[in-house]
Amino acid sequence: MTAVKSMLKHVRDYNNLKPQMLELLSDADLAHTFSGSPSLGELCKEMGETEQSYLNSFKTTKLDFKYRNPDAALATSVSALAAWYAALDNEMDEVLAKFTEDDLQTTGNFRGNWEVTMQVNLEIYLQAVLIFCGKAWVHLHALGKQMPEQWADWIG
Amino acid sequence: MPNSLIADKFPIFEIYQSMRPLLFSVIEDGDLAYAPANCPSLGELAVQIGEWQQSYVDSFKTFKQDFEYRNPDPELRTSKAKLLAWYAKMDAELKKTIEGLSEEQIRNQKVDKGGWEASLTWNLEIYKECLIIFYSKAWVYLKQMGKELPPYIVTWIS
Numbered sequence: 037m038t039a040v041k042s043m044l045k046h047v048r049d050y051n052n053l054k055p056q057m058l059e060l061l062s063d064a065d066l067a068h069t070f071s072g073s074p075s076l077g078e079l080c081k082e083m084g085e086t087e088q089s090y091l092n093s094f095k096t097t098k099l100d101f102k103y104r105n106p107d108a109a110l111a112t113s114v115s116a117l118a119a120w121y122a123a124l125d126n127e128m129d130e131v132l133a134k135f136t137e138d139d140l141q142t143t144g145n146f147r148g149n150w151e152v153t154m155q156v157n158l159e160i161y162l163q164a165v166l167i168f169c170g171k172a173w174v175h176l177h178a179l180g181k182q183m184p185e186q187w188a189d190w191i192g
Numbered sequence: 193m194p195n196s197l198i199a200d201k202f203p204i205f206e207i208y209q210s211m212r213p214l215l216f217s218v219i220e221d222g223d224l225a226y227a228p229a230n231c232p233s234l235g236e237l238a239v240q241i242g243e244w245q246q247s248y249v250d251s252f253k254t255f256k257q258d259f260e261y262r263n264p265d266p267e268l269r270t271s272k273a274k275l276l277a278w279y280a281k282m283d284a285e286l287k288k289t290i291e292g293l294s295e296e297q298i299r300n301q302k303v304d305k306g307g308w309e310a311s312l313t314w315n316l317e318i319y320k321e322c323l324i325i326f327y328s329k330a331w332v333y334l335k336q337m338g339k340e341l342p343p344y345i346v347t348w349i350s
Contacts, residue, residue: 070228072335159317163324167349170328178229191325192240 040135043158047132050165051125053191054083056184057172058118066112068175076175077111083168084110084117087124090161094131097144099157132158166191197298198291201316208320211345212241212279215330218339221272226337234333235269241326242268242275245282248319252289252312256304290316324349 037045058080066077074082085103093099110116140155152160169191176183183191224235232240243261251257268274293301293312302309310318331349334341341350 070332070336072338073332163321166321166324167328170325171332173325174228174231174329174332177231180230192329 039137039140039155040132043135043140043155044129044132046162047128047158048125049186050162051121051128053165053169053186054121054125055118056186057169057176058114058121060176060181060184061114063112063114065175065179066114066117068179070174070178073171075111076172077117079168079171079175080117081105081111083165084120084124086164086168087121087128087161090157090164091124091128091131093144093157094128094154097142097154099144194291195293195295195298197293197313197316198287201313202287202290205316205320208323209283211327211348212323213276214342215327215334215345216272216276217342218334219272221270223334223337223339224270224272224275226333228333228336231333233269234330235275237326237329237333238275239263239269241322242278242282244322245279245286245319248315248322249282249286249289251303251305251315252286252293255301257315258306 061076066080067075069075073079085105086101088103088105089099089101092103105120107116110120135154140153140158142154143151144154144157169187173183173187173191176187219234224238225233227233227236243263244259246261246263247257247259250261263278265274268278290312298312301312303312303315327345327349331341331345
């Protein structure tokens, strides 16, 4: 398998964790909060904004985290989050499917004044998905949810 | 001369590994009993990542991995000092084991993960992800306890 195809499969596998989580949730669950932390819904909205930031970086080779989705209702609606994530994941798939092996080695200003290759930038995006899942895991357990198989295997 | 896994991947891996004692710099023994509703205690999470680490250390020696290892010391989950000493011992063992790998092993050896295989390089990356997941869970616990997290942790996990 080429490095691009392998990376594309990894991204799909990691992104699949998000809809699996949303299938467990009701709108009311998104309000679940631990003191000192954002609500589960706010965490989900933040993950979408993070994904949009990385998606932009895959196109422009520049990464910043300034993007905010203006739709505040996203943090309170499972269906809105699911639709948004699906659109982001599909676009990410399309963008990455066009990458060549050389594209993965392109260096860009992905981290402010820290230049890394596109491949490393992608790997850090996957870490962002895991950071989101690790935080969400605590909320899901507190809500008494049964973990899907991939969550149990990957997140614990 | 260090092998390519040590030269190319281990320095970055050690950055992620160094976040664990940093996280523990804001934790006291009493904090390890803390548990959100329906969740394991912070101490139980800390033991779990140690048990996962042992399974990874073993996987670099035997090239097989399961997650059946359980540390029999019941005091670990309530003792910061014991946890940190355990982690430090395993960190040293992991590095020594990886240093002993040949280039041929790094190129061709796979770890049997029970149904799928990973290269040795990928195996280290997956263990790094286990650490990241542990830090993320612990972040929620520590924020709920009102802890001020070290800036480096805030940069990477917030």
